[in-house]
Amino acid sequence: MSAHGNGKHIVADSLRGSLISGLLFNDADQLFITTYGKGIWKYDGDTFKRVGFRELAQIDDIYDALFDLQGRMWLATDNGIWIYQPGAPESLSHIGQDQGLPDEIVTQLELAVNGDIWIGLYDHGMACYTIDRDTVVSLRSLQTSIGNVIGLCKGRPGEGWMATEKSIVRYNQDGSSKEIKLPSEMKDRVGSLLYDISGNLWVANGNKIFVANTRFEFTEPGISGIQALAVSNNQIWLGCESGLYGMDQQHRQINRYLANEKMNILSMYTDDAGMLWIGTFGQGLYCFDPRTKRHLHLTEKNGLSNNSILNIDGHGETIWLATLGGISEISWKGNPFNNDISITGFNDKFDFPEVYVYDVFAGPDGRVWFGTDGKGLYVYENGQFRFFETKADTIAQTDDQPKTIYSIAAGQNNTIWISGVKGQILQLGESGEILDHFQGNQGLIKSLVLSGANEMLMIREAGIHVMNRFGQSNLYAESSGLNSFTPTINATVQDKDGSVWIADTDKILHYIPFREDTHQQVRMHLLSISPTSLLNEQFALLKADSNFINIRYTGLWYQDPASVSYRYRLIGHDQNWIYTQDLGAVYSNLSPGQYTFIVEGSHNEDFSNAQSLTRQFVVSPPFYLRWWFITGTCLLITWIAYTYITARIKRINKLHELEKEKTMLQLHAIQAQVNPHFLFNSFNTLAGIIEENQEAAVDYVDQLSGFFRGVLTHRNAELIRLEEELEMVRNYIYILQKRYGNNLRIHENIAHAAGWIAPLSIQLLVENAIKHNIVSAEKPLSISIVVDQEWVAVSNPIQPKINASTESTGFGLSSLVARYGYLTDRKIEIRKEENTFAVRIPILYNDKPV
Amino acid sequence: MKIFWLLLLSFTCSHVFSQDFYFRKEPPLVVEDVRQINIIFQAEDQMIWLGTDKGVFWYDGRRYRQSYVLISNWQRLPALPKVAKVRSGRDMKMDICIRCLLMVMVSI
């Protein structure tokens, strides 16, 4: 059981100070609480209310309470039993001494299966309310000093157990009772009694727990040398070395019979008429009538094969004896005492080997079987006697014929079971084929006997295997007290009620079946499991870091807890089952995948019908192994690579473009500079000046060559000093002024002359101004050049030429803008207002020329 | 005459015998210094429960384990006094736990 209880605790102040004697839930799901000290209360889910119907209001001390089959509440009080019917017609009735209750102080109540109520009394032992007669029957009470009944339990049907502080008594419905002898270790007070669902009786004594398997009762009759058992006339007959004894269960007495006959009894058989046939060692055969006590004595003189009779079995009015001198068949008509007996020796009639016969078995179908010592199995059928061959089967894997057979018993559907000396137990079919076998690997089976509940008991030293009709077997050994049990071979007999008596040399074991024909398994419980998501769920999905499982379990088999073993397997990890006695399993570092854990428990190492606990779970792969992650990552890498490469290509291209542009610009600059028109006009002007003034012409040529010198010097530079550009511009302006005279007016405003500028940029602007505007006497052009800290501004009024000049290629300004684009972030500003066209070029300081 | 003597002799040697069960002793419940087991009870799922003077235990045949109930910090089920009974709740052990606790809490 897991220790996880979702405890909802309900506190009732009104009930404080009293002990609770009963918690009752009726079919309508109402809860009644009976207390010792404060009467009965009803809980409606919310509050507690005392039930005070008539006398119930005065009853404070309630020892016990239950609901009977009719839904009435029975209350055990100091004043007898009160029966309360809650609900629509509330009613209350009473059972007291007037109604047959032996004692008014009732301490225990227990509901039997058939509706009877077992009543435990303070001073009188037990009584029983029988439902069919609606009366209280006082069961045979014990001595009054037995004390208060502290526990009542249901046992087998019709059986009740009662415990007082010092004793335990078993009651039967017919009124008989038996006090159980408690072991000497039980010194303290008996605290509690429980008869569990598997037929074990639990006794709490102080802080110790004692458990008894109620299937087995041991009797020590005080006689040793018990060699045979029989049942007749309500007595158990013991055939001993010293003679014949009868055990009377009712009166618990053992009496000796036929005491003056010297009998060393080896075998006994009860015929259909109840006569007891007794086989002795050397004294022949007796027939004893338990009712009249008459007996008959037959020996070799009467025709028996031998005076030592090892085993007897029979059918109707015939019996077969296995003697030391062979098999004898005896039959009679009516009454064997009428001297109408015929005895036949098989050895003469049939070809039967001289061999010791361990067991004679008269089967239900009329065949008679003989298990021999060393010569195998013989069968007598329809007047024919023959050897019965066991056909070895590949499935059964028995090496050869079982030669020595100790015991034979009937199986279902006309099959038989035989137990051999090598410990093998085989089920044989009609023609000798082996249908089934039982592995009792702890010693050879001495006897096979059937119980009334369709079970086969396989009895060996220190243990008994009980096999039910489903083929499941339970072993009862040390925990049932059988560890010093030494059974006598074939000394077993089935009683009328289906129980089996088994003889040890000085003890008799009484086996009483307990629901063995139902399917019994080790009941598995899950104690704890980690990860905890699997605790209450059959299936869980676990994260990648929860790749372990730690499970603890237990299996209940209270008949013999030491015999429980388990097997478990983690499907998805283990190839095979792991067999163990451990109560847990741990798996760690599980790789991702699907798993199923199964554990089963068994008490006899046979797991074919075991109850199992299973849990299924899936361990998720860690995120780095998920498909989406991998795919995503791949895509990401691809994209990154792609982007990088593309960017690089772009950059390279851009560089190339830049180079190209630069080159183009340079080319254009040069082209512009070597503008033939400029040269032509310049020379024209020169020609004019030469004519006028030689000195002026020399100056002009100086300026012109100075200008071209500058162009040559700076043609490859990206940036030149502002002062240098200004100088070139002055040269240029001089040339222009010579050409245009007063029609061109240049205004310079130079505040600052530091920094860098692209070569021929100002010159270009001036050139552009002249190119696009009218420069004439009527309309002179003024160009202003303003240089401050940051900008060089060239502006002129707009006086557009009428015919567009073919000189304009349009390259100039735009390529200048582009050039500056490569050099700096600051852009060349072009402003075209109404009448003024202005261009500003930034002056660069930090950028040095390349 | 012979019959008479036979009959007489056949009634001699009678004595009383007893029939016993074999009680095995389970391993002792020495956990928590338990002195007295007041109640033994079997739940519907076949587990054996013990009510003692030191609390509630359950026993699977091999080990005794103390039962706790999840109330705030795993409180143990208190001792079950002698007179009190444990009746099975309709279904599972959880139910029993609850009933046990209900029962005990109310009677304190």
Place this chain on the structure above:
Amino acid sequence: MIKLVSIVLLFAMALTKANGQGNIFSTQTGTISFISEAPLEIISATSKKMEGVIDATALSFAFAVGIRTFEGFNNGLQQQHFYENYLETDKYPTATYSGKIIEHVDLTKPGTYQVRAKGQLNIHGRSKERILKVELISTGSEIKVSATFLVPLVDHQIEVPRIVNQKIAQEISVAVHGTLTLAVKP
């Protein structure tokens, strides 16, 4: 001792369920004796000063005895041990038994009644509910009480050191006899 009687009487009054007066029988000279049979020694003592009250109408009773009124120990030292160590009489000077009678009998009618008394037996400060068999012989104006019962020492946490274990039994056998007379009604 007068104080004790009044306490006891008060008990009895409280237990009376009927309105008005009940039929109250009482005594102050009841006899109570106990015997401890141990392997090595037998100790016995008797008190003749047990006080008791029975209310015949409500069927309730109360009995009390001062521990120090017991006499008859084997020697003074034994008596001293009883008083001071085992029973601690300075803390718990009185033993009482009070409760109700289970069987519905009419004690005012003459007769012999074998009844059971259920009540709290308080010794050494510890109470234990006991159901005791009592024989009541009533003459109408008098009730003779007699009862014998066992008192396990462990029930009342009377602890005896191991050295004297063999001299003191684990269960003490107690016998009570008394004649209660009908009290004058107030």
